[in-house]
Amino acid sequence: MAIVILKEKGKLNYDDNISKYIPELSNYSNITIRNLLNHTGGLPDYMEVMDSTFDKNKIATNKDIISTFAKLKPQVLFEPNTKWEYSNTGYALLASIIEKVSGMSYGNYLFNAIFKPLKMTNTFVYQRRFAPKKVANYAYGYVYSDSLKKYLLPDDLAETKMVVWLDGVVGDGTVNSTIIDLLKWDRALYADKLISKESKNEIFTSPELNDKSEINYGFGWFIEDNGVYGNLVKHAGGWPGYRTIIERHTQNDKTIIVLLNYINDNTYIPITDLRKMLYNIKPINFVELKTEEKEKFAGEYKNSKGKIVKLIYENGTLYRITDDGEKFELKAISKTKFQMMKVEPDVFYEFTIKDNKVEKYIMTQPEEKVVRELIRLQ
Structure with a gap:
């Protein structure tokens, strides 16, 4: 100044x-x-x-x-x-x-x-x-x-x-x-x-x-x-x-x-x-899901650029795996929505299920205005 x-x-x-x-x-x-x-x-x-x-x-x-x-x-x-x-x-x-x-x-x-x-x-x-x-x-x-x-x-x-x-x-x-x-x-x-x-x-x-x-x-x-x-x-x-x-x-x-x-x-x-x-934003209330409710989301997903992203279920926890092998916990907010932990600003994963099969998820980072769709590989 x-x-x-x-x-x-x-x-x-x-x-x-x-x-x-x-x-x-x-x-x-x-x-x-x-x-x-x-x-x-x-x-x-x-x-x-x-x-x-x-x-x-x-x-x-x-x-x-x-x-x-x-x-x-x-x-x-x-x-x-x-x-x-x-x-x-x-x-x-x-x-x-x-x-x-x-x-x-x-x-x-x-x-x-x-x-x-x-x-x-x-x-x-x-x-x-x-x-x-x-x-x-x-x-x-x-x-x-x-x-x-x-x-x-x-x-x-x-x-x-x-x-x-x-x-x-x-x-x-x-x-x-x-x-x-x-x-x-x-x-x-x-x-x-x-x-x-x-x-x-x-x-x-x-x-x-x-x-x-x-x-x-x-x-x-x-x-x-x-x-x-x-x-x-x-x-x-x-x-x-x-x-x-x-x-x-x-x-x-x-x-x-x-x-x-x-x-x-x-x-x-x-x-x-x-x-x-x-801003008086209330803390997120996490929910506990059963094993079968979490492990069904594990698998490989592909984004619009062809990049493959892997989610794994291990010891009762759903994780997002980065390219260098680092694991980030996905913690449930509902039966289909999760928050990625230890990441700022907040990142969310919301899954779409059709005919009892996981079709895709939408990854959002609201503060950064990021929205990405990834399709499940069968």
């Missing part, structure tokens, strides 16, 4: 080459601010580049990213706007452009342009190793150590030590906030307080690549046309000790915000369940 505000003030244009603001990166002069915003620039990941080249006894900053890329000139992964690939490098460079154009530090500009106007009093850019300060009620992020059988700060584990040497980098992280403050930001996005309606439309519009294919990502937001919940704009985040998500249901004026500060191998954000709670 900070880039959008600067654009509206006439300080920059989305189609400016990044080398206009970061001349050290003249080797990447065909990459634009727009490419960085929607992850179509092709720059390699700075963490991977610096992992083997940077002195980790120091704390890296955005200037170190720029100097590393200027010196090593790592090859782009693809030509700009020919492909989409998420790039933390791009957003770190956007922060540097914000600093260059505004004449302020990244944190100060966000405070003045966004946090202060929206009264986001508990939101700030914070680098607790690079620029430590006391923060009341700060939620430290913890990771679980399987070997030590306890939660620790990621600073104390070799495999998550990057949180220390990368703590000086801003743009792809380091904004600390609360659920209440993020809700204030969400509310502001429905009004024209910070940016115009036209700019918001551009933020939440899927652009085209050179081959005219659309990418479901605007300026910093994933965009989804959901078959159940309508238009969604969302973004998740993660760093050792933290998991986050904000999901805005713009047609229905509903928002999900989750902030987690402890992580183990089983940590996940139950977004499907949260959506159902938000």
